[in-house]
Amino acid sequence: MEGIDSTDVVTEGNEIKWSTIGKKKIFVAGATGSTGRRIVEQLLAKGFRVKAGVRDLEKAKTSLPHDNPALEIVKADVTEGSVKLADAISDDSEAVICATGCRPGWNLHAPWKVDNLGTINLVEACRKLGVTRFILVSSILVNGAAMGQILNPAYIYLNVFGFALISKLRAEQYVRESGINYTIIRPGGLRDEPPTGNLVMESADTLYQGIISRDQVAEVAVAALIRPEASYKVVEIVSRPDAPKRSCGELFSSIAHR
Ligand SMILES: NC(=O)c1ccc[n+]([C@@H]2O[C@H](COP(=O)([O-])OP(=O)(O)OC[C@H]3O[C@@H](n4cnc5c(N)ncnc54)[C@H](OP(=O)(O)O)[C@@H]3O)[C@@H](O)[C@H]2O)c1
Numbered sequence: 001m002e003g004i005d006s007t008d009v010v011t012e013g014n015e016i017k018w019s020t021i022g023k024k025k026i027f028v029a030g031a032t033g034s035t036g037r038r039i040v041e042q043l044l045a046k047g048f049r050v051k052a053g054v055r056d057l058e059k060a061k062t063s064l065p066h067d068n069p070a071l072e073i074v075k076a077d078v079t080e081g082s083v084k085l086a087d088a089i090s091d092d093s094e095a096v097i098c099a100t101g102c103r104p105g106w107n108l109h110a111p112w113k114v115d116n117l118g119t120i121n122l123v124e125a126c127r128k129l130g131v132t133r134f135i136l137v138s139s140i141l142v143n144g145a146a147m148g149q150i151l152n153p154a155y156i157y158l159n160v161f162g163f164a165l166i167s168k169l170r171a172e173q174y175v176r177e178s179g180i181n182y183t184i185i186r187p188g189g190l191r192d193e194p195p196t197g198n199l200v201m202e203s204a205d206t207l208y209q210g211i212i213s214r215d216q217v218a219e220v221a222v223a224a225l226i227r228p229e230a231s232y233k234v235v236e237i238v239s240r241p242d243a244p245k246r247s248c249g250e251l252f253s254s255i256a257h258r
Pocket residue numbers: 029030031032033034035036054055056059076077078079099100101102103114118137138139140187188189190191214
């Protein structure tokens with residue numbers, strides 16, 4: 001697997017020349033989700049080929065772009081095991097972006113199955129195939145207990161419904177110990193609206209509140225793919241109107257490896 005590395009990235013000043021890195025195929029898990037489909041759209045807009053992994057092919061017909069030859073849609077339920085997922089991802093994918101997640105609900109086993117075991121299945125599928133780049137959309141506060149945020153209402157709410165944050169933290173630990181080249185992106189509260197502020201990026205276990213547009217999360221996930229500074233990092237992101245405008249490259253550079 002060739003992968004995407006710094007030699008693929010041509011910049012003009014601080015701006016990436018996306019046209020130089022197009023044609024790489026990226027697998028997006030959870031591609032019909034509110035963040036997943038934005039990731040798909042941004043990848044296509046930047047010239048990547050995309051394999052959209054969805055659990056519901058009918059839903060994908062209405063929520064993903066039609067008739068784009070650069071987009072392939074495949075069934076990929078992350079709870080169905082790494083062998084099926086490896087078939088779906090296939091060895092022509094250069095990287096996997098995981099944007100799956102459970103909405104809070106009464107199926108209390110679902111977060112563990114999807115947010116923990118499902119992500120582990122994706123990593124194992126990558127290992128089988130030799131896919132070496134993995135981007136995970138996680139959440140701020142996953143390590144809330146260690147941050148002294150055990151009584152933070154968001155920490156309580158998200159864990160009451162099946163330990164969603166704890167499930168994500170376990171998955172993060174697996175990703176980090178797997179040896180794969182990872183970037184873990186932990187956004188604050190997600191909004192469908194366009195960005196109302198500039199991107200703020202902090203290192204792991206720093207942010208315990210804040211919101212961000214899903215458009216910005218997608219932008220960071222796509223930038224992480226081609227920014228060598230993003231490798232082997234856990235970053236937390238929110239947006240703030242009073243924050244200075246900085247590129248994703250600058251922001252990734254400002255975060256230390258853990
Ligand atoms: N909501 C927030 O404020 C917030 C804050 C921080 C972090 N996050 C996290 O950020 C990520 C993206 O959030 P979002 O609100 O954009 O998510 P979303 O709209 O709920 O999308 C989640 C996606 O995961 C898919 N999915 C669920 N179970 C699956 C399975 N077994 N196999 C394959 N795919 C499965 C869903 O499929 P369907 O389309 O078929 O339903 C959906 O496409 C999630 O991990 C979420 O937990 C959310």
